[in-house]
Amino acid sequence: MKLIADPARLSSASGTFEQELAARLHWSSAQDAAIEQRVADILADVQQRGDAAVLETTARFDRLTAASVAELELTQAELKSAHDSLPTVQRDALAAAADRVRRYHAAQKKACGESWSYRDEDGTLLGQKVTPLDRVGIYVPGGKAAYPSSVLMNAIPAQVAGVPEIIMMVPTPGGEKNPLVLAAAYLAGVTRGFTIGGAQAVAALAYGTATVPKVDKITGPGNAYVASAKKRVFGQVGIDMIAGPSEILVLADGTTPPDWVAMDLFSQAEHDELAQSILLCPDADYIAQVAQAMHRLLPEMPRAEIIAASLSGRGALIHTRSMQEACEISNRIAPEHLEISSREPQRWEPLLRHAGAIFMGAYTTESLGDYCAGPNHVLPTSGTARFSSPLGVYDFQKRTSLIEVSEQGAQVLGRIASVLAHGEGLQAHARAAEMRLKSS
Structure with a gap:
């Protein structure tokens, strides 16, 4: 069967545009009832039996058998060894990415993460004391793929914030450990790491076991089991967010090579079938060129089936009356990733209020933000950019009011x-x- 990149073709001038757009944007975060029940059972079991439940669940889901949870812990020597054994090109790229992420979050801390106080005329002191959390847990997805970038994006802002203990959970199905993930943990200052995944990892972090320490907050993406578990333990511990499918929205004025925009749309569609890729553009001919580029480039992609399913199910190429209207529609969508693929990105950026991250100019592909630009790639999805922010130093700090x-x-x-x-x-x-x- 020939795969086709077939996103919906919409026009903002159409009388049915609002309904058609709403249908494309709709995504239900409700999890399958069976998953919810299994997660509830796992959480209760870990809370009651601790290490024993973690071992049984890890053996069942990850095919990883151990006599104790201590055997699942990653030593600092193992992390350093993984780092030192990487090919030079990988080691250098990881170090460069880590340095950029660290510098960005250090600037963020200086801008908004410091204590302050002042005195009234009568001598009363009022202020705010900013302190780091004592211990945080970061979840790094594993299994289908390895994500060293997720280690950097979760651990480095915690380290910059001053968190003294960073506990990493990473599933290793069949016991296969990814050296890039371990090396990233070494560079990012992970204190302890365990080869535990799924709901049992979240439960162990939230409740603590004889081996796994209880944390104050859990961050990082995961599958439906992880998302459900994070939602259920919220209140017992803090969490960053409940992430939905990945999203990209491209505002294009028709001056960027169509192949570039097509590939940017692919870059999110390849995550999974529920990911969303949208193009907003006032130039109908250019939209047609992008569509042609997508058809031509799709067969070259290793994840072509996923891309095709994502674009057909949730993708859209939208013809707008103007770039101004495109900005208005973008604000209503509030996308996770927003590219201004324009010759004058600074002209349109002030009109854009709601997005997880804004990438300005034709050369600023979202992929650079995922890996090495510096700002965090853990971003709000499903329209939550209207009221929430990217993961940052402030997520690993708390503020205490001072009154004297x-x-x-x-x-x-x-x-x-x-x-x-x-x-x-x-x-x-x-x-x-x-x-x-x-x-x-």
């Missing part, structure tokens, strides 16, 4: 608090404030 009221300040604040507390019927609150007032 002077004697003089207590005379002013105490009277205000007394009135409001009496109004709420909380007399002890009022009395506590009144006791600090000087008798007149």
Whole structure:
């Protein structure tokens, strides 16, 4: 059967555009009931039996048998050995990516992650104390593929934030360990690592076992089991987000080579069949050129079947009235990755309010952001960029309010608090404030 890249062809001028766009954007995050129940059973089992449950579940799902969870732990010597044994070209590329990611997050910490305080005229001190979390867990997907970039993007901002303990969980089906993933863990400052995956890894991090330490927050992407488990343990620990399928939206003015845009759309479609790739452009002829390029390039792609299914099921090539309208539609979609493939990206960027990351100019392919540009590639999906942000240093810090009221300040604040507390019927609150007032 011949595979065809066949995204929907839409026009914003059509009377049915809104309904057609909504149908393309729809994605249900509801998991299969059977998965939800299995995840609930795994979490309860690990919470009750700890290491024993982790061992049994790991043997069942990853075909990895061990006498103890300690045997599943990755030593620092093993991480360093993996790093040192890499081919020079891989080792250098990993180091360069890690350096760029670290520099970006160091700048982020300096901009928004510092403590501050000030004093009122009466001497009262008010401020904010920023401190890192004590221990975090990062989940790195494994199995179908290996993701050293996910190690860098999750561990480095935690390290830059000052988190003293970073615990990595990475599934290794059949016991096969990827040296790039281990080397990335070595470079990124992972404290401890375990070859455990799935819901049992999330449960072990959230509840703690005799071997796996309990963490304060869990970050990192995973399959449906991992997403469901993270959702269920939220509250017991913090989480970064519940990620949906990957997305790319390209705003094009028709000046970028069509092959480049076609391949950028492929770059997200190849993740899985539910991934979404959308092109918004006011030039109908250019849209046709991109469509032709997609048909021509698809047979060359190793993951052609996945790309074709993604584009046919959720992809769209949308003809807009103008670039301004394209920006308006983009804001409504709030995509994970947003490329401004234009000769004047700075002209359109101010109009764009909602996106996980914005890639400006024809040379700024989203792939560079995935691996080595510097900003984090863990981004909000499914329209959540309207109210949430990329993973960053701030996700591994917490803010504590600082209040030191002077004697003089207590005379002013105490009277205000007394009135409001009496109004709420909380007399002890009022009395506590009144006791600090000087008798007149």
